[in-house]
Amino acid sequence: MAGKATDDDLLFGRFFFVHEAQAVIADQRLRSYEFVHATFGEYLTARLLDHALLLLPTRFREGERLPDDAELYALLSFTPLTDRAQVVQNLADMLDTWPDEERAGLSGLLVQLFREVPWEATHRTDHPHAPTRQTRAYRDAVYSANLLLIGTLVAGEVRASDYLGTADPADRWRRHAMAWQSHMSTESWNLYTSMLRLERIRRSNHQPDLLVGTRAVPAASHELSWILGRQEGVLHVEGAGDEVSDVIRRVTFVGDRDAELLLNAVHPVLRSLPGSLRAYVVDEKRGVGSAARMLVALLTRDQDSSEALPELYQSCLNASAVLSPREGMLFTESLIRQLTHDAPVLSDTDLHSIVSRLAKLPHIAGSAPLRRALADCAQQILGRGGSELGAALDALRVGTDQVDEDEGADDRAVIVGLAEVGRSAHTWGWLRSLDEADPLGSLHQYLLDVGLPATAARRPSAVIGLLRLALELGRTDWLAAHTAELLVLLPDNAFRLLRPADLGPLREALPEGGYDYETEFTEIEERFRSKAGARPSRP
Structure with missing residues (x-):
């Protein structure tokens, strides 16, 4: 039909046109139409299946322990029933009308036929119905999948162990499911697994099993x-x-x-x-x-x-x-970096429990990256809680009292990290490897050993922290000797890490005749002044 479909066309399309009869009576052409609703085909299919299932218990041949399922095999071995959801719904409605005794008998036969699918079907006679040419493996796979589906329609839900004939169905279920998947198209497999729902359970003897049904199963972790x-x-x-x-x-x-x-x-x-x-x-x-x-x-x-x-x-x-020592260090490093992020939402009690466990791990001081992660994490926790949490943190304090010969630069980077802007008296307590007589000179030497230009470019806050430590210790002599050489290494944006209280001593420390950084310092003061003088606007 060309062009855009009208409402009448759409209504017409909901039916299958079967026959048109015409006659001319008294010079008037008369027409009559026969229509079938689009779902009538699915209804007929379901009724045919229902009839075949109803006759199944009567089709035992002499000497056979299973009924002749030739008709059922012909109907169920070419296409998964779930490809047409209406067929499944119609069949379920029909099976609901069966007496309980007949439903129970059919359930037992379906289980037996399912188990027999992989073997030579001596109980089955030939049937001429073959709408398409398919391999035996394909037909067996589709047939067994449809038998299981019908079994769930009859019983509501079934145990996989009953159909598979084993007390431990995990591996055998995997093999059946892979066979079904390999012979169904992607769309058919998606429809089949969407209709059949699985619930993993354990029987009273703790053996695993599957409940297979069509009802929705609550999502579980x-x-x-x-x-x-x-x-x-x-x-x-x-x-x-x-x-x-x-x-x-x-x-x-x-x-x-x-x-x-x-x-x-x-x-x-x-x-x-x-x-x-x-x-x-x-x-x-x-x-x-x-x-x-x-x-x-x-x-x-x-x-x-x-x-x-x-x-x-x-x-x-x-x-x-x-885990192995190498993997344990990598695993713990990831855990500690996440703890640095989560520390604010954890209670002191939880932190104490976690930190105490961390301190007991055999590889807790195994690498410089791990020690750096510990130092950053400790900075987030220091000052919280009572003496118990403080003692746990003290037990965790590793890697800062001596520098590993093989990873000297990396271990010095731990010190650099601890010297960054905003570090506290608690933090300096961790720096046991600093020379107590000259902690400022010791920290400066660490920066030089790590690579001062690279540190200033990548971690400028460590250089600012060094300058601020000199300010707090009143080391004007040290500032006069090193301020200019440190400020010249800082990226332009790094100056915004300074505070107005830092600027007076730094101005005094800069040598006359050199670059005075007045532009950068003035910008810092104006930024703080504008923020401090800001007033909320009226609505």
Whole structure:
């Protein structure tokens, strides 16, 4: 039909036109039409299936333990029923009218036929119906998928263990599901998995099972105990970290789109922390989760996670303790950097518990990057809580009392970080490696060792912190000797890190005849003055 469809056209299109009869009576042409509603085909299909199911118990041949399912196989082995949702709905309505005894008998037959699908079908006669040419593997896969679907329509929900004939269905279910997926189109597989809903459960003997039905299943946080089996204790490590390469190989070998998307998301974690995939945290309440999952949940503040933030930290600390030294340091560094961010929302009690656990980790002082992360985290926590939290922080104070010979520059960078703008008396208490007789000269030397020009360019706040320390110590002699050489290294924007109280002593320290930085200093004063003099506008 050309052109834009009218409302009448759309109404007409809801029906299948079957036949038009015409006659001429008294010079008048008369027409009559026969119409069938668009869902009538689905109704007829469902009625045909209902009839075949109703006759199934009567089709036992002599010497066979299963009924002859030739008609049912012909009807159910070419297309998943879920491709036409109306067929499924119509069939469900028809099955609801069956007596309970007949429904129970049909459920048992469906289970037996499902289990027999992979084997030679001696109970089945030939049937001429073959709308398309398909392989035996395709037809068996579609047939078994449809049998399971009808089983759920009859019983409401079924256990996978009953259909699969095993007490531990996890692996056998995986093989059946992969067979179904491999023979269905992407759209058919999406429709099938959208209609059948799975709920992972455990039977009374703690064996895993699946409830399969069509009702909506509440979303639950993903955990691994159903796949791995029941785990005892708090921690479990399975295999070696290098097995991650095998996991990646198996996923990419199949080329499943959904699996590849998930692999792409976690690939950076697996490359850096391969052992975190095989280190599991076991919790009676929340099940089993990998160390990688715990870290990602912490870093992303997983809204679906049932764990509170302090509990997530404890789970991550449990996992960190069993990783290899190298991975443990990387894992803990990420955890500590997140703690720096989360510290303001954690209570003093929670912080004390987390910091106390951190201090006991065997690799807590294992690398300079980890020590830098500790120093930044400590700066966020110092001054909070009572003596207990202070003692925990003191136990955590590592890496600043001596410089590692192999990582000298990196360890000095810890000191540089602690010297940045805004550091406090608490912070200086951490700098035990500074020369008590001349802490200013010691810190200056650290900056020189690290590379003063590079530090001024990348961490100008450390240079400002050095100048401010000299101001607070009243070291006018040191300022006169070094102020000009330090200010000339600062980027233009770095001058805005200064405060008006810094400017008077710095002006006095600059040598006569040199660049006086008056333009930069005046801008700082005007910025503070304009802010201080601002008044809220009237509405």
